[in-house]
Amino acid sequence: MRTPMMRSRTCPDLLAPLLAFLFSSIFAVADPTDRLRAELENAHKASGAPGMAAATFDTKTILAQTQLGVRRADKKGDVEAGDLWHIGSDGKAITATLIARLVESGKLTWNTSLKEIFHDSVGNLHPQAQQITIQQLLSHTAGLPANPPDDLINEAHEAGDRNIRKQRMKIAMDALTKAPLSTPGTTFLYSNTGYIIAGAVIEELLGTTWEKAIAKEVFSPLGIKSAGFGAPSGSQPRGHQLSDDGSRQAVEVGYAGDNPAIYGPAGGMHLSLADWVVFLQDQMLGHQGKGRLLEKESYRKLHQPILNNYAMGWLAGKGGKVLQHDGSNTYWYATVTLHLDTGRGSVAVANDAGPKTGAAMHRAMARALQE
Structure with missing residues (x-):
């Protein structure tokens, strides 16, 4: 509002352009795309990652999306809006959502035990492992090791995606014939093994x-078409690793540039930023009873913290009102945050997982979401 003092001290000929400048400056600072771009530029510079992309969104639309840098460090080719990004363990929430659909369809419950799922092999399972439940698998409270043994990982690398169901079942049986590292349901132990077994559960129930x-x-009902498995191929961004001299070296595509295919349910997928946002918007809409994949109570079940503030596929803060997760296969980095109370979220990705990449992206996205 202009006060009498402002009118008496400001030349009328200068007032209009001055106000125009002030209003344009305010809107430039407040513009979400400009803010996101500025924050991502800071993260890009601080991390040294070859390329980055990010988006902020609400339940209806993408508020801002931007990208910068190159697809691979050793060749020309800028990152583009529709590029594909490996999201690592951020895919655990997608696997957990599929399990929730199976719960709703009556194929299992959250308390179904692995004894009930793998009944044909139950004689080989350790007595404690038999009692592990679906909820414990997805909340990292099953007492399972972080990863399968090295010899089985090496064997899976050689096998690629051949006989993938048999490979995952072999991982499951190896883990479940041994005593859990802790009594199931009592301790939080982050476990990719648990999610590989969750994948084997899905395969056992659906026969595929x-x-x-x-x-x-999951993907088809939401209209997601860009999703794939392993590292993106073709002219898409490449993941990178640090060489001894500190430079970034592009890695291979497919499973040659990723963990072996057995890790898919734990974090072995890629997709475009826009398609990932579609899934995340559905997670937020679910709390309003408007999700397309699940009933309202199923979303809330997935997002309710169990132990160590971990829910099922999500780190759940503020009693489940803020969902967060990071993912990396050591060549890529991805981070997501959802504010369920305000219906706003953010994602950021990089084709690098250097020592400064994750922290730089966290700072950038926290600032980009500030009002």
């Missing part, structure tokens, strides 16, 4: 691969 099941049950 986790890859086909996730495409049919």
Whole structure:
């Protein structure tokens, strides 16, 4: 508002352009795309990552999306808006959502035990492992090791995606014939093994691969078409690793540039930023009873913290009102945050997982979401 003092001390000929400048400056600072771009530039510079992309969104639309840098450090080619990004363990929430659909369809419950799922092999399972429940698998409270043994990982690398169901079942049986590292349900132990076994559960119940099941049950209903498995191929961004001299070296595509295919349910997928946002918007809409994949109570079940502020596929802060997760296969980095009370979220990705990348992206996205 202009006061009498302002009118008496300001030349009328200068007032209009002055106000125009002030208003344009205010809107420039407040513009979400400009803010996001500025913060991502800071993160890009601080991390040294070859390329980055980020988006902020609400339940209806993408508020801002931007990208910068190059697809690979050793060749020309800028990052583009529709590029594909490996999201690592951020995919655990997608696997957990598929499990929730199976719960709703009556194929299992959250308290179904692995004894009930793998009944044909139950004689080989350790007595404590038999009692591990679906909820414990997805909340990292099953007492399972972080990863399968090195010899089985090496064997899986050589096998690629051949006989993938048999490979995952072999991982499951190896883990479940041994005593859990802690009594199931009592301790938080982050476990990729648990999510690989969750994939084997899905395959046992549906008689198909986790890859086909996730495409049919999650991606297709949401209209997600860019999703794939392993590291992106073709002219898409490449993941990078640090060489001894500190430079970034592009890695291979597919499973040659990723963990072996058995890790898919734990974090072995890629997709475009816009398609990832579609899934995340559905997670937020679910709390309003407007999700397309699940009933309202199923979303809330997935997002309710159990131990160590971990829910099922999500780190859940503020009693489940803020969901967060990071993902990396050591060549890529991805981070997501959802504010369920305000219906706003952010994602950021990089084709690098250097020592400064994650922290730089966290700072950038926290600032980009500030009002």
